[in-house]
Amino acid sequence: MMKLKEWIQYTPIKWRNNLNYINFADYANISERDAERFFNEIYKEKYLFLKFQIRCPLCREECWVNEDNETIFSCSNCGSSFEWKEYLEKANYTYVANMELLAIEKKRGRSMSPIGLFKEKIKKNSDNIIELKEIDNKSDDIKIFISYAHEDEEYKKNLIKHLIGLKRKNIIKEWHDRRILAGENLDDEINKNLLDADIILLIISVDFLNSDYCYEKEMNKALEMNSNNIARVIPIIVRNCDWMDSPFGKLNALPTDARYVKSWDDEDEAYMNIISGIKRVIEDIKKNR
Structure with missing residues (x-):
């Protein structure tokens, strides 16, 4: 198989x-x-x-x-x-x-x-058909694609740490470009996993806005998928930047009220707020499947 x-x-x-x-x-x-x-x-x-x-x-x-x-x-x-x-x-x-x-x-x-x-x-x-085996594509796992600028590596790592409860319960599978193996085609792997995603998290900072790859390729495709009800796009605001006039500016961002992560006195609290928001989206996706 x-x-x-x-x-x-x-x-x-x-x-x-x-x-x-x-x-x-x-x-x-x-x-x-x-x-x-x-x-x-x-x-x-x-x-x-x-x-x-x-x-x-x-x-x-x-x-x-x-x-x-x-x-x-x-x-x-x-x-x-x-x-x-x-x-x-x-x-x-x-x-x-x-x-x-x-x-x-x-x-x-x-x-x-x-x-x-x-x-x-x-x-x-x-x-x-002789012994033609059917592939099981009915996994209940919610596939999460994380789009981020590499300058925000630590924010991505912290977010993944806080997703551990959902991962241990086999509710989600997260993917980001650090999972690409040596010898694999970067563009192919990114595009494949982006198209397969149920939720796309955009880790927003001034570096994300300045990244041509994140902004022009991943974000544009993500928003197209969002508008076609193929995937849900959630901006995660980690650092203060001028993002409200961007193409994703009208989407409901996390943490609550788009209060960027770096501004929180306790960043763990900010991430818990983000996880709560992601859980609500997961529940909605599962309800409508």
């Missing part, structure tokens, strides 16, 4: 960027024809898109082009621009997973795994 889960969800090249229905057929013990039919169906539903390998007409180097690219494409090797669709007849292609759509479907109660989608598609022909 774990091997299957890794093949589908956690191996960036095989699952996200280079899906191959022949390999999938072999792995799932189904016919290549059934696997190809499955891939074509979920492609039509936009769970997948195509990526083409095209040789640049000028430098002759190979370029990868997504099907949603503009008609005019700039070669990543020589910088020349050309109409890439003219070269499709000679192009190789692969499938790429639409991770954002899969994550949205997961939040709406549908399986993120293509195994689940596959079983939906061919449930009338279940005899074609």
